Amino acid sequence: MSDQMVKTMMEDPDDSLIVLSGCGTSGRLAFLIASGFNRELRQLNQMSVCSYIIAGGDRALLSSQEAPEDDPRLGVLSLKKVCEGKKRVLFIGISCGLSAPFVAGQLDFCLQDPEVYTPVLVGFNPAHQARDEPMPGCTFTFFSVVQRMQELAKSHMAFLINPTVGPEAISGSSRMKGGSATKLLLEVVFSAGHAAAFSHTPITYEGILQYMRAYETAVNITYAHREGITALVESAGQSLQRGRCVCYLGWGSLALLGLIDASECNPTFGADFGDIRGFISGGYRQLNNNEGPLASLGPEFYIAHEDFLLLVLPNLSDQDTVVLIYTHSDDVSEVVKMACLVREKTSILHAVCHQTDGDTAASVLNSIPSFSQQWELSTKLVLNAVSTGAHVLKGKIYQNHMIDVQVTNSKLYHRATRLLQKLSGCPESRCEEALLKVLYQMDELSADITSSDITTHTRTARNRSRVVPLALVCLLTGCSLVEAESYLELQPIIREAIALIDKA
Ligand code: S6P
Numbered sequence: 001m002s003d004q005m006v007k008t009m010m011e012d013p014d015d016s017l018i019v020l021s022g023c024g025t026s027g028r029l030a031f032l033i034a035s036g037f038n039r040e041l042r043q044l045n046q047m048s049v050c051s052y053i054i055a056g057g058d059r060a061l062l063s064s065q066e067a068p069e070d071d072p073r074l075g076v077l078s079l080k081k082v083c084e085g086k087k088r089v090l091f092i093g094i095s096c097g098l099s100a101p102f103v104a105g106q107l108d109f110c111l112q113d114p115e116v117y118t119p120v121l122v123g124f125n126p127a128h129q130a131r132d133e134p135m136p137g138c139t140f141t142f143f144s145v146v147q148r149m150q151e152l153a154k155s156h157m158a159f160l161i162n163p164t165v166g167p168e169a170i171s172g173s174s175r176m177k178g179g180s181a182t183k184l185l186l187e188v189v190f191s192a193g194h195a196a197a198f199s200h201t202p203i204t205y206e207g208i209l210q211y212m213r214a215y216e217t218a219v220n221i222t223y224a225h226r227e228g229i230t231a232l233v234e235s236a237g238q239s240l241q242r243g244r245c246v247c248y249l250g251w252g253s254l255a256l257l258g259l260i261d262a263s264e265c266n267p268t269f270g271a272d273f274g275d276i277r278g279f280i281s282g283g284y285r286q287l288n289n290n291e292g293p294l295a296s297l298g299p300e301f302y303i304a305h306e307d308f309l310l311l312v313l314p315n316l317s318d319q320d321t322v323v324l325i326y327t328h329s330d331d332v333s334e335v336v337k338m339a340c341l342v343r344e345k346t347s348i349l350h351a352v353c354h355q356t357d358g359d360t361a362a363s364v365l366n367s368i369p370s371f372s373q374q375w376e377l378s379t380k381l382v383l384n385a386v387s388t389g390a391h392v393l394k395g396k397i398y399q400n401h402m403i404d405v406q407v408t409n410s411k412l413y414h415r416a417t418r419l420l421q422k423l424s425g426c427p428e429s430r431c432e433e434a435l436l437k438v439l440y441q442m443d444e445l446s447a448d449i450t451s452s453d454i455t456t457h458t459r460t461a462r463n464r465s466r467v468v469p470l471a472l473v474c475l476l477t478g479c480s481l482v483e484a485e486s487y488l489e490l491q492p493i494i495r496e497a498i499a500l501i502d503k504a
Pocket residue numbers: 022023024025026069094095096097098099100172173174175176264267268
């Protein structure tokens with residue numbers, strides 16, 4: 001049904017708008033999908049009909065901005081702004097865990113004005129597991145919003161797309177399965193709406209199944225390259241273990257997947273922005289984001305190949321890994337030129353290259369989902385494996401959990417506390433206390449600190465690193481914060497650091 005809505009919107013682009021919105025990786029995928037869809041429409045000389053919203057604005061496309069996720073009012077304000085003057089809005093809120101207050105605020109706003117807004121929620125938790133925690137300044141929770149949507153879904157005034165995709169390979173890392181499922185599902189919905197609006201192809205169950213199967217084939221082909229992916233993960237892991245870097249140099253829309261994967265490493269693994277970096281041929285011109293060039297915000301936002309050549313390449317050594325990401329339809333001579341320049345500095349050079357087997361131009365153009373959508377998914381899977389695998393090798397995963405997670409919003413604060421409980425076996429109150437001691441860098445907590453709210457704690461967390469590993473070492477060994485810091489400095493892998501302390 002939501003694909004029917006997409007069709008209706010496309011037939012009346014002047015008064016209609018499709019808005020995709022999310023936080024963190026869900027917002028980045030909103031950007032990727034909306035941009036891809038608008039590009040397709042432009043190629044058909046049609047008006048763009050899609051907009052994206054990412055919590056924290058465009059800087060969140062490339063860097064970690066976790067705090068705005070907690071703000072439902074900010075979500076509403078940004079939604080009102082993009083929808084000004086529109087008579088019909090299909091709002092697609094993405095929250096893999098059915099948890100982001102930013103998205104809950106937007107959905108609640110849509111539910112209050114059904115004449116204009118049709119809300120769709122995309123996520124991968126069963127509805128009864130939606131977050132039921134009070135949000136600042138709100139009378140509703142994510143869960144209560146989901147309940148209202150379920151009611152309206154009966155009369156097709158709202159839609160809930162929340163298949164269960166199973167647990168993530170690394171607990172909590174919704175960027176992987178959740179992110180891939182978001183891309184796949186929404187592209188299927190959009191492709192079906194698109195085909196119905198422009199080539200009068202009726203939307204059928206079989207048609208949808210066929211789109212899904214094309215993605216299934218893309219996934220199977222990708223994982224058939226096991227050896228290649230393993231070699232890539234090993235090189236990237238070695239580079240990170242040696243304190244060196246991994247650079248993704250991409251062309252076309254595939255480069256976006258590199259930028260996205262790199263940007264996730266900070267909040268997910270506590271990585272430095274220089275550890276894994278993405279660059280895109282054409283820089284911001286190719287990115288075509290709402291707010292335009294962001295390079296003035298600092299080196300984290302230097303994304304063009306020229307920036308790589310000027311600022312990164314001169315310092316590369318034989319221990320850095322470079323990955324070229326392109327398709328046979330990109331300017332391959334440019335790729336070769338880049339490969340030669342990189343080779344002068346490092347021999348660890350890999351390529352993720354996509355092409356069709358014995359294709360004809362027609363099959364490339366007519367495929368639904370398009371080849372570029374399938375290549376994007378395939379690239380996402382490979383790069384997710386590379387960055388996750390490399391961080392596993394670096395010791396950033398402890399018992400299948402992302403242990404060095406940032407504690408910069410309420411979801412992550414609760415996750416960190418639960419993680420400490422699970423891994424240390426200590427009661428919740430002791431774990432939270434250990435977390436706060438690391439955040440405020442003191443062995444005894446003052447009453448001022450213990451009575452502060454989570455927003456204050458998560459704000460303080462912005463300037464801290466290795467918060468959860470330090471708290472865990474303190475809890476498991478009973479050592480002081482200063483001792484834990486010095487052991488983790490000597491041995492960043494928690495298991496080994498604990499063994500060192502036990503031996504001492
Ligand atoms: C990705 C990372 C975050 C989430 C963001 C939104 O691995 O965990 O950046 O993308 O917190 O999560 P959700 O559940 O609302 O999609």
